[in-house]
Amino acid sequence: MxxxxxxxxxxxxxxxxxxxxxxxxxxxxxxxxxxxxxxxxxxxxxxxxxxxxxxxxxxxxxxxxxxxxxxxxxxxxxxxxxxxxxxxxxxxxxxxxxxxxxxxxxxxxxxxxxxxxDNPALHWAFSQPKAVEPPAVANPQWNKNPIDRFLYQAMIEKGVAPAGLANPETLLRRVTFDLTGLPPTVEELERFHKDPSPKAYEAVVDRLLASSAYGERWGRHWLDVWRYSDWYGRRNANDILNSYPMIWRWRDWTVNSLNQGKPYDRMVMEMLAGDELAPLDREVLPATGFVLRNHFRWNYNRWMRDMVEHTGKAFLGLTIQCAHCHDHKYDPVSQADYFRLRAFFEPLQVRHDRYPGEAPPRPFKKYVVSENWAPFNTGLVRVFDEGLESPTWFYTGGDERNRVKEKGSISPGVPAFLAKEKFAVHPVKLPKESVYPGLQEFIRQEEREARATAVAKAQEGVNKTQGMKKKLAEAQLTAARLDEKSLFARLAADDARWLGKGDAVQLAGKAAKSEKELNLVRAELALLQAEDAPPKAPTKQAKKAAAPVTQDQAIANAKKAVDAAKTKLNEESISYTPLTPVYPEVSSGRRLALAQWIVQADNPLTARVAVNHLWKGHFVEPLVATTADFGRNGARPTHPQLLDWLAMEFMKQGWKMKPLHRLMVTSRGYQSSSSQTEEALQANKKTDPNNRLLWVFPSRRLEAEAVRDAILAVSGNLDRSLGGKEIHINQGMTTPRRSIYFAHHGEGQMEFSETFDGANTNDCYRRVESVRPQQALALANSALAREEGARFSRRIQALNPADNQRFIHLAFQLALSRKPNAEEMELSLRFLQGSGKELELARHDFCQALFSHPDFTTLR
Known part of the structure; x- marks a missing residue:
């Protein structure tokens, strides 16, 4: 009281x-x-x-x-x-x-x-960002960048004094890690030290934004928000439950999109509805990995629940999942709104498309109780709408079994308080090559080449064999030629059916007959192989079988297959095996409509949520602390006018992220020092103890990926190749790829990722940061630290340093992006000269010890 x-x-x-x-x-x-x-x-x-x-x-x-x-x-x-x-x-x-x-x-x-x-509908985040003019400030150092004008005005109002500028080495290390996740090189440090002018700094920023490492660094940030995860569930049983195999293509799409400067609004649309937006573009389709990541094979309803929850959190900053069982307790989102949002995703299903240069992927199969679904390693996995009228049923108590069918199927829609106009969904007619991928030329060409190769191989077999084996080889050649003939017949039938090239019924009949002829020849070939097969000792599997198949039984079975194929040959039919599955000709258009609504300029949330994530990536603390909750139960912005200005500027720049990165890191606030005099520090803390006004730049520990990648970078061993399939987590200590390319899932992460608080695959809108003894042990004793410490030492020795002093100088520059001070130089020399080890081994130990230096893992 x-x-x-x-x-x-x-x-x-x-x-x-x-x-x-x-x-x-x-x-x-x-x-x-x-x-x-x-x-x-x-x-x-x-x-x-x-x-x-x-x-x-x-x-x-x-x-x-x-x-x-x-x-x-x-x-x-x-x-x-x-x-x-x-x-x-x-x-x-x-x-x-x-x-x-x-x-x-x-x-x-x-x-x-x-x-x-207050009226909930008038909550600050539910009103459109206001076009505010950055305040004019008297201090010329804080009047050049619009961001600085907002920051400085807030500091002046509260009576806090901003810190001075960071020194060139600290600033270069800060911006290089922020934009690429890697340390600057010695050459870059020396170049910037000679010319730390604003123009030179801007050139550094432009160079870093143009680097492919930018997409890897910021790709990992956005994949946190979008919950990237490789498949998991029951890996010990080789059984997929959560997410999906081959989803690494979505990770690569993210990296490539960022490097290409793809606008954020386009990225959102491609992730939610790439299959409706660009149904034939293999550069776009992997984006639907955002949807696939939420897939849960055992329960379709959980897939739907996760889609609603994480679409709301990731793009809108709304906790829509709180309206699953009842109306939202804080925000004007009703339970009916929840199901209207679910309806956007209701038609969803998975499909496996063929990818150029890869074997055809295993066909998708819906969940069957007690049946494992093993992973596969080819193809482009993506989503599609299985039915235009897939019903969404309202249910109570959060239990899908409690359906209220009297309400009827619920139509897709958005919460009324965010709907500026009547919401409309328009079905999307899909191109034939998407409906039936067998029309795609690369598939046809690969099938033709495979048949030609098989014929050539079979002909070679005939040429090389003699006697009784020649008959079998000739039968194999006949089968290969008929397979090629059958393919051509099916291609012609496909052209007639899908493209109107010829009589569809007549050509389908020819394709069906050709396929039946092939089946007969294959059956006869199998009979020959059974008759020719030498007696074999029963295998362990055969011994365990209740009744192992003898050669006589195999021959009898083959004869039955021949008879069945002959019978089929005489049956009239126009049915033949398509090259690929056939999919619906129309997509519902629901997800595309939702995506377009999310990125509309009059949506008050989307741009604010996005720039808040960008701000956090540079300034440590976001403008809105609750990054996934902009609702009434979330935090208020520390700088509301700045947040609105950034959101408006973001949209004005066409939702392009690189210009906003550039604006943020060239601000005076970003270039500030992370330290002040003790007197100024204590005075500022009295007014703003948590530095929410950014009177000093906030230091932070490097994220898990940057710690590991920095070790490899300074040792000169980092493999900078881009993209590709996920690497097993057990190889984290031995494979020098960037950390983003290692498997990341709910059943495990790479050792460094777990130790240094890598992303939680279930929910990571903000990473947690801990201080644990295992972190120090990993830097001091892990196989990676030991091996790379020695390699780091050999890298410096290859530069032929004149003496220990020069060796120490280079080591500090590479590892810490700065020169050693006098005390550090004295201690380092004493260590190298008095360790009692050979100089080479002492230098190895010294270089590894630098990994444990606070300045190695801290961004100041």
Whole structure:
């Protein structure tokens, strides 16, 4: 109570002798979701004293001076037949009930400022960003970049003094790691040290943004937000449950899109609806890995739930999943809205497309109870809409078995408070080559080449064999030629059916007959092989079988197959085996409509959420601390006008990220030092103890990937090749690829990733950061640190340093991006000269020890 009254005095509000402030805090925490501005069950609002006095539809809920007779107290106690309130969660604690009762007992006095909650629809994040002009500031150092004008104005208003500029070496290390995830080279350090001018710095920024390492560094950041995960579930049983094989193509799409400067809005659309947006573009289709990552093979409904939750969090900063079982407790998202959003994804299914130069992928198969689904390593996995009218059923209690079919199938739609106009979905007619991939020329060409190769190989077999074996070889050649003939017949039939080139029925009949002729020849070949097969000792598997197949039985079975093929040959048919599966000719257009709505310029959330992530990547703390919750239960922005200006600028720049990166890292705020004089530091901390105003640049520890990649970079062993299939996590200590390319899933991560707080694959809108002894041990004792420490030493020795002093100087520059100070030089020389080891081994130990230096893992 004393603390609350003190706060009120500071705010210029008279004290609260009746205790309403304390009581309101309890009501806000436990009762406002159902009895506040968002919702008023039974017509009752509890967010102001006047509303409480007004009561509910049933009458008064509290009588001044009589808490025991007040329904409010009776409800929270659960007295008599009254339903206990609140209905969900734990009951109020006795001391909380007493706080409410005390306020009623004292006469229910209201403070002079008795204001209820704001209208939820008017929440700051639900209104469009405002086009604000950056404030003019008198300090010329803070008046060049629009970002600085906002930052400096806030500092001046609060009376804090900004730090000076970072030194050139610190700044170069900071921006190089921020944009590429790698340290600067010695040559880059020396070049920038000679010319640290603003123009030279801008040239550095442009060079880094043009580097392929930019896409890898920021690709990993966005893949955190989008929950990238390789397949997992039951890896020990080789059984896919979560995510999907070959999803690494989505990771590569992310890296490539960022390097190409693809606009953010386009990336969002491709991830949600690349198959509807560009159904034949193999550079776009992997983007639907965002949808596939949420796939859960055992339960389709969980796939749908994850799609709603993480589409809301990743792109809109909304916790839509909170409306799964009931209306959202804080935001104006109803349970009906939840199911309308789910309906966008309801038609989803998986398909495996063929990829140039790779063997045909295994066909997709829907889940069968107790049947494993082993991973595969070819093809382009993607999503498609299986049905135009896939129903979405409303269900209760979060249990899909409790369907309310009386409501009928729910149509796709967006929350009313965000809908600026009537929402429309238009089906997308797909090109024939997407409906039937067998029309794609690369597939046809590869099939033709495979048949030609088989014929040539069979002909070679005939030429090389003699006697009885020649008959078998000739049969194999006949089968190969008929297979080629059958392929040509099927291609002609496909042309007629899909492209109108010829009589479709006649050519389908020829293709069917040719395929049946091939089947007969293959059956006859199998009979020859059975008759020619020498007796074999039974295998272990055959011994275990109840009745192992003898040669006589194999011959008998082959003869039956020949007879069956002959019978089929005489049957009239126009059915033949297509080169690939056939898919629906029309996609629902639902996901494309959703994606287009998300990135509309009048959507108040999307641009704000995106720039908040970008800001966090450079300034450590985001402008909105709750990166995945911009709703009423989330944090308010520290610099609301700056956030709006950045969002507007982002859209003005065509949603391109590189210009925004450039704007942020060329700001005076970004180039500030991470230290101040003790006097200035203490003065600023009194006003802003958490540095939310950015009066000093916030130091941070490098993320897991950057720690490992930096070790490999300074040793000269980092493999900079781009892309490709995921690398097994067990190879993290031995394979020098960048960390982004290693497998990352719910059943395990690379050792360095786990040790240094790599992304949680389930939910990582912000990484956690811990300090654990295992981190120091990894830098001191791991196989990677030992091996690369020695290689680091050999790299310096190859430069022929004149003496130990020069060796130490180069080691510091490579590892820490700076020169050693006098004390460090003295200690380093003493170590090398007095270790008792041969100089070469002492240098190895010294270089490895630098990995444990605080400045190696810290970005200042």
């Amino acid at each position: 004393l603390f609350s009254n003190l706060v009120l005095l500071i705010l210029g509000i008279p004290p609260d002798p009746g205790g309403f402030v304390e009581a309101r805090a309890i009501l806000k925490e436990r009762c406002f979701p159902c009895h506040g501005a968002l919702k008023q069950k039974a017509g009752l609002r509890l967010d102001s004293a006047s509303f409480i006095l007004k009561g509910s539809e049933q009458g008064a809920v509290a009588t001044p001076g009589k808490p025991d007779e007040s329904p409010l107290i009776q409800r929270v106690k659960g007295q008599g037949k009254l339903k206990l309130m609140p209905p969900e969660g734990k009951p109020l604690k006795p001391e909380e009930i007493e706080t409410l009762a005390s306020w009623i007992r004292s006469g229910m006095k209201a403070p002079k400022v008795d204001i209820g909650e």
